[in-house]
Amino acid sequence: MTFATLGLIEPLLRALETLGYQTPTPVQAQAIPAVLAGRDLMAAAQTGTGKTAGFALPLLQLLTLEGPKVAANSARALILCPTRELAEQVHASVAEYAQHLPLTTYAVYGGVSINPQMMKLRKGVDILVATPGRLIDLFRQNALKLNQLQTLVLDEADRMLDLGFSEELANIYRMLPKKRQTLLFSATFSDDIRLLAGQMLNDPLSIEVSPRNVAAKTVKQWVVPVDKKRKPELFVHLMRKGRWKQVLVFAKTRNGVDALVDKLQGLGINADGIHGDKPQATRQRALDRFKASDVQILVATDVAARGLDIEDLPLVVNFDLPIVAEDYIHRIGRTGRAGNTGEAISLVCADEVNMLSAIEMLTRQTLTRKMEPDFEPEHRVPDTDASGQVVKKPKKPKKPKASGGGGKRNLGKWVDSGEVAPAEPSIKPVRKVPVFNTGPRKKK
Numbered sequence: 001m002t003f004a005t006l007g008l009i010e011p012l013l014r015a016l017e018t019l020g021y022q023t024p025t026p027v028q029a030q031a032i033p034a035v036l037a038g039r040d041l042m043a044a045a046q047t048g049t050g051k052t053a054g055f056a057l058p059l060l061q062l063l064t065l066e067g068p069k070v071a072a073n074s075a076r077a078l079i080l081c082p083t084r085e086l087a088e089q090v091h092a093s094v095a096e097y098a099q100h101l102p103l104t105t106y107a108v109y110g111g112v113s114i115n116p117q118m119m120k121l122r123k124g125v126d127i128l129v130a131t132p133g134r135l136i137d138l139f140r141q142n143a144l145k146l147n148q149l150q151t152l153v154l155d156e157a158d159r160m161l162d163l164g165f166s167e168e169l170a171n172i173y174r175m176l177p178k179k180r181q182t183l184l185f186s187a188t189f190s191d192d193i194r195l196l197a198g199q200m201l202n203d204p205l206s207i208e209v210s211p212r213n214v215a216a217k218t219v220k221q222w223v224v225p226v227d228k229k230r231k232p233e234l235f236v237h238l239m240r241k242g243r244w245k246q247v248l249v250f251a252k253t254r255n256g257v258d259a260l261v262d263k264l265q266g267l268g269i270n271a272d273g274i275h276g277d278k279p280q281a282t283r284q285r286a287l288d289r290f291k292a293s294d295v296q297i298l299v300a301t302d303v304a305a306r307g308l309d310i311e312d313l314p315l316v317v318n319f320d321l322p323i324v325a326e327d328y329i330h331r332i333g334r335t336g337r338a339g340n341t342g343e344a345i346s347l348v349c350a351d352e353v354n355m356l357s358a359i360e361m362l363t364r365q366t367l368t369r370k371m372e373p374d375f376e377p378e379h380r381v382p383d384t385d386a387s388g389q390v391v392k393k394p395k396k397p398k399k400p401k402a403s404g405g406g407g408k409r410n411l412g413k414w415v416d417s418g419e420v421a422p423a424e425p426s427i428k429p430v431r432k433v434p435v436f437n438t439g440p441r442k443k444k
């Protein structure tokens with residue numbers, strides 16, 4: 001199969017040739033004809049599958065061949081993305097695909113001044129890539145009208161809900177024309193996503209290019225149990241032992257990112273960090289330097305790293321496990337792309353056992369544990385498996401119950417009590433259900 005047989009027009013084929021795309025990826029092979037035929041789409045596809053071209057190519061073609069010229073302060077197609085980085089990245093791809101077409105493209109997101117964005121929108125743009133919050137700001141300030149909108153793309157919809165954008169999406173939904181084409185892309189399909197799809201899509205074609213909620217098979221994954229306080233030391237040890245060259249490291253919090261970067265830099269290791277507290281320009285610079293191999297270790301939070309297209313990354317390290325199990329799939333999706341093998345190593349301490357269990361249940365696999373000599377944890381990480389059970393430790397003789405529950409924080413509950421820990425409540429994100437079909441909303 002070629003892009004020409006999918007029915008793409010010559011200016012797009014020429015752009016693809018320049019980019020060196022020879023064969024459509026599975027998501028492209030399915031999405032391109034469906035979008036060209038005007039269908040709504042509900043696609044399960046992770047970053048790295050070629051999903052951006054899957055929606056952008058047919059979208060560009062439809063906009064070129066159909067519809068009126070874009071009016072002032074209007075957009076004909078809107079691509080919603082969860083983060084600034086992803087918006088920039090998607091926009092860069094769209095602009096590349098559109099290089100021989102008479103279409104205008106632009107990206108808007110928060111964290112930078114709104115005025116230049118308002119100026120730019122005056123003439124209207126054919127394709128607008130946006131993060132939800134900034135889009136709403138622009139709409140409310142009358143810098144953008146959506147009555148000319150033909151197509152809406154929700155990129156990484158699961159992530160938008162995880163980041164708490166359900167209310168923004170509901171607001172945007174009310175701003176849209178009823179008659180439009182809608183394409184929804186999501187790496188995972190939770191009930192909330194299905195609810196959103198039910199509201200936003202009209203008789204969608206479902207596309208699934210990788211098994212649902214199953215992490216890429218080409219990624220070798222394992223876990224190193226360790227005590228929490230020894231994680232930085234273990235990381236440095238593994239890095240030196242494995243002669244790691246370029247590693248993307250995930251930490252749970254912004255402080256965690258900063259602390260690890262400081263520690264690594266203190267040891268003369270070339271490391272940088274990205275998280276939501278850093279200005280956009282600083283984040284972009286760190287990312288560019290990492291991509292250019294000027295930075296060896298990039299430490300990131302999930303939000304900052306979401307959707308980043310870093311190719312051929314050999315190794316991803318989870319310094320902390322993600323609170324949301326689906327993020328594990330997103331994280332390790334940075335490696336093992338396009339048939340390359342990759343490795344994903346998770347440093348797991350005892351109080352992350354419920355997260356580990358949730359990840360194993362979601363990915364339907366029991367992750368191999370490799371104990372690192374001299375780093376065996378004092379606080380044992382209870383056994384887990386893909387059934388979601390945290391396997392209890394052999395019971396110690398029962399101690400008399402102490403009054404007041406002083407004891408060790410967290411540990412007692414699932415290590416000593418002999419109970420099977422409830423995996424769900426502590427890991428599942430508290431997501432607001434999209435509000436499209438609910439009654440009057442309470443003010444925050």
Ligand code: AMP
Binds near residue numbers: 048049050311
């Ligand atoms: P995406 O999943 O959209 O983030 O794309 C992942 C990477 O694959 C990007 O670097 C794209 O440029 C690249 N890519 C997408 N489609 C193709 C294709 N058909 N052939 C080669 N590379 C592609």
